[in-house]
Amino acid sequence: QKEVEQNSGPLSVPEGAIASLNCTYSDRVSQSFFWYRQYSGKSPELIMSIYSNGDKEDGRFTAQLNKASQYVSLLIRDSQPSDSATYLCAVNMETSGSRLTFGEGTQLTVNP
Amino acid sequence: NAGVMQNPRHLVRRRGQEARLRCSPMKGHSHVYWYRQLPEEGLKFMVYLQKENIIDESGMPKERFSAEFPKEGPSILRIQQVVRGDSAAYFCASSPDWAYGYTFGSGTRLTVV
Numbered sequence: 490q491k492e493v494e495q496n497s498g499p500l501s502v503p504e505g506a507i508a509s510l511n512c513t514y515s516d517r518v519s520q521s522f523f524w525y526r527q528y529s530g531k532s533p534e535l536i537m538s539i540y541s542n543g544d545k546e547d548g549r550f551t552a553q554l555n556k557a558s559q560y561v562s563l564l565i566r567d568s569q570p571s572d573s574a575t576y577l578c579a580v581n582m583e584t585s586g587s588r589l590t591f592g593e594g595t596q597l598t599v600n601p
Numbered sequence: 602n603a604g605v606m607q608n609p610r611h612l613v614r615r616r617g618q619e620a621r622l623r624c625s626p627m628k629g630h631s632h633v634y635w636y637r638q639l640p641e642e643g644l645k646f647m648v649y650l651q652k653e654n655i656i657d658e659s660g661m662p663k664e665r666f667s668a669e670f671p672k673e674g675p676s677i678l679r680i681q682q683v684v685r686g687d688s689a690a691y692f693c694a695s696s697p698d699w700a701y702g703y704t705f706g707s708g709t710r711l712t713v714v
Contacts, residue, residue, distance in 0.1 A: 523702045532692055532705040533644070577644065579702070587699035588634060588657060593643040 490515055493580050495592035504601050508565040512578030512592055515559070521581035522554055523589065524563045528574045537563060568599040603627070606675075607693050607706035614713050620680040620687070622709045626695030633676045634703060635668060638690045650676055683713045 496511040510524075521540055525533035539545045539552040539561065551564040561580075565572055575596045579589040606625040614620050626633050635647040646660040650670035661668065665683075670676040680687055690710050694703035 521700050521702075525702075525705075532708050535702045535704065538702050581700065587632075588646050588649050589703065590646065591636075591644040 491592075492516065492582065492590050493578055493592040495576075495578050495595045497595070499596040499598060501598045501600060502568050504568060504570060504599055506568050506599075508568045508572065508597055508599070510563040510565075510576050510578075510595050510597070512561045512563075512580075513559055514561070514578075514580045514582065514590075516580070516582035517556075517559060518583035519556075519559075519580050520583075521589075522552070522561045523579040524550075524552060524561075525577040525579060525591075526574045527577060527594070533577055565597075568597075570599045570601050573598045605630075605693055605695050605704050605706035607709055609709060610707060611710045612712070614683050614711065616684060616713055617682050620683050620711055620713075622678040622680075622691050622693075622711070623675045624678070624693030624695075624706055625675040626693075627704055630695035630697050630704070632696045632699060633670050634694045634696075635676075635678050636692045636694065638692060638708075640689075644692065647678070680711075683711075685713050687711060688713045 492515045494513050502508045524537040526536050527533045537552040539554045545552045549566045553562045575594040577594045578592040633650045636644040648661050648668045649657040665681045667679045690708045692708045693706045696703045
């Protein structure tokens, strides 16, 4: 089992739809969770962080965390073509010390 | 307030040469991380450093790779005797504390020919 696993892509949604990106992690004691966006050929950009159970909203982005289920998700409302990128889930796990462990990423395409 | 600065952006080396990658963290950030990303793959942790200390190098290959973060100057990732399999994007990231998310630099794209 991978330490951080993301739903397999690629994911394609029409413009204006909700894109749902999912991530599970193996270490139950994990404390910090992050979502990064990476455009092709560019570096990852931090878009959301979440530390406690529940929802956290920032503009069109909502992160959801369920520690009991070891699950974190990212919802993108009113998806735009500019949201087309690879989304990386990252977890700070007790077993990994003080570093982030990244999932393989989910490639999202928003079709006009 | 400049972000994480990496140089060079692109680096071409012949097999057997040395590659030296530099990273200056954001002002106020004392934690530096190096990650490698192969084409169409995820980010793989290499090493975590603070000033003058290697905190975690569990992701570094045992041979040919080394990293440092001296008291003065940027962090350096050094790859000796490069091979074609070292061709990848190398990203440096920094944070003010281990519990915070990272800010990534633009990366160095290393090509070994």
